[in-house]
Amino acid sequence: MATSRALLRFLPASLALTLLVGCAQAPQPVHYFAEGKPEKLGDWHLIEARDGKLVTNSGVVPYDLAMPLFSDYAHKFRTVWMPKGTAAKYDAEGAMDFPVGTVLTKTFFYPLPAGASRNDKAVARTYDTTRDFAAGTAAEALDLARLRLIETRVLVRREHGWDAIPYVWNAAQTEAELARTGDAIPLELVDDKQAKEAFTYVVPNENQCASCHDTHVQAKRIEPIGPRARHLNRDYAYASGTENQLDHWAKLGYLSGAPAAAQAPRDADWHDAKAPIADRARAYLDVNCSMCHSPTGPANTTALDLRSANDDLRRLGVCKPPVAAGRGTGDRLLDIVPGKPDDSILIYRITSHEPGVMMPELGRSTTHHEGVELIREWIASMPGNCDA
């Protein structure tokens, strides 16, 4: 059984594609580096820019999250790979317990606005992902003619724990180079109506990666944030057909101990207007805030807990005075005032894009307007007040 699963895992779409285009060279297998920081992303043989596409290697499985972290409107292409014969242990609440040797990648890219060249600063501000993928690959390969690759972050599970390694794509879009100290890239967001917003895209340095991924500040334990059951529990368009990601991982042998997807927790899709506003807002806060604002995260100094699992209203910020906000209060008195988004510090801080005021502190240089609207709507809908 294990063998057949392992075999299944290594019959990927990209290999088939490689054969189709008649490439004579057999692709090298994924290389897990047990230590060190390879100079080039390509050294890992996980994903690769080839023939106008960003393709995955054999056994490298793309995935997506119901509620992604906001990163200046960048689109993201995520992959998971595990060594042969290993699997992640399912966890209903936290990150999956991935085996040593697991390598996750997250590639940040932007679609190009109509008529823009990749040498411009212009990138599209859009939620439309339908044009991101190369024809005939479902959602397994990116179409490089229509987008600009910015960076790829590698999270690798080693004996001592997870390491975060940032790579930045070169101008020719052929390779991503190690960028341990991060980077700052001037870009300009262009929306469908040609409205423009210039900003500096900041690639975090290694220690800044840890500032978010260190969800247990005392243990200094870096962990993946996204691949949790509640965020993975949704369909993905694989080349082999659309399927629930948890089910797909289990079928491939990448996940053990998982219930059927229908029994796993599932956070609301924040774009789904039919889902209750509170569910969507809480999913948003969980993904964008709870890596720090949890009982174990670095912001546990503030007594604010924005995990989906928290059901203590005061710790959620309702009628709670700030602790160390400084000018981040925006002269407002409480984190969340039910019914009054404009009186709520939370709204002030997620709207700002100024370091020292904005939340999250890292990872964005622009305002996530749709996210702010979602949280505004949620606070406006909350009953009660803080007058008592």
Add this chain to the structure above:
Amino acid sequence: MRKLIMLVLCALATGCGKEPPPQKSGDDAAFEKALQQQFLDAKPGTVIDIPPGKHALQRVLTLRANGVTVRGAGSDKSVLSFKNQISGPEGMLVYGNDFVIEHLAIEDSKGDGLKINDGTNVTVRDVRVEWTAGPSKDNGAYGIYPVKCKNVLVEDSASIGARDAGIYVGQSQNVVVRRNRAEKNVAGIEIENSIRADVYENTATDNTGGILVFNMPDLTQHGEHARVFKNKVFANNLGNFAAKGTAVASVPAGSGIIVTSNPKVEIFDNDIADNRTANIIVASYFITNFADKKPTEGYDPYPKSIYIHDNRFTGGGDAPDGLDWKALKVSMFGIGGHFPDVLWDGYVDTKSLVDGQYPAEQRICVKNGDVEVLDVDGPNKFANPKVMKDEFHCELPPLAAAELKAP
């Protein structure tokens, strides 16, 4: 060497002449990249040297290794400037034990200057954190900010211009803050929710409030046990420029030393002068401007076991901040008069009273010559303020010194 050869070749080649000479910003970028790399590579025993000069940085310096020393050539010589910071918000952010930082300055960070999170054995020595434009709404909250640390020594350092607290030790244990200078901050030095802190031989002047010992609800630990002694706390009369909603926004300009809701505080042998609201204020959580008046379970909002003795007072209390306080001062002491040296907000934890008084060990005691206490009658909105002396005449056993335990 290779660089040198390149330069020589360039100088000889005609095409290279079009290249502008390397600009300062380029130098700064190279310096920052190299410095960032040192912070990434640091491991126990690493000493990161900050050379003399003013170095412009764009990004927070984040350290995650234990046992690292960051050392400059002097707090007036090695300057890390974050004036053009794009990512942070802190100037330096440290998650590490056995950390030493000394002899350098951090200027104009967008957020906190130096934040040290969850460290054991932390030494900050001869570090200046400053917002160079002076008090401003654009300044970061805290200058030197160890939080949730154990065994913290902050000495011979300075904080200038913080929009919240200059030297702020939060939720920590075993703390020594000595021989520092705090100027032009909202709160000069603040000990918050900390256990066993000694604050001595510091100078706090030209802040809104000089030295604060605070206990806030909801946090990871409740504070107790602080000794404030041998400090110079004078002329802290700076207009409050904190953001509304922050705890220190409720500090009246002209406050020397403030104790809020914190049990076991001993204030002695200080020189306290010319703080125009009051030289010392002892207050409960209720007198603050916090919108939230319902502190959580397990939190004691009343200051208890407070002992004020043997301080030297001069001036002060003659021009309190805020209309209520001004009116109170004039009505009780006349236009040319002044408040007594100690103000108490008058909130009493009636549940703890035995025969109308706190048990001996929980009392607020003032044994300081002729020094009087003004009960401002906060619970009745200043309706029945009165000057008292004998009511506070008592002694408490001295608190033990804070010890920085060896690793």
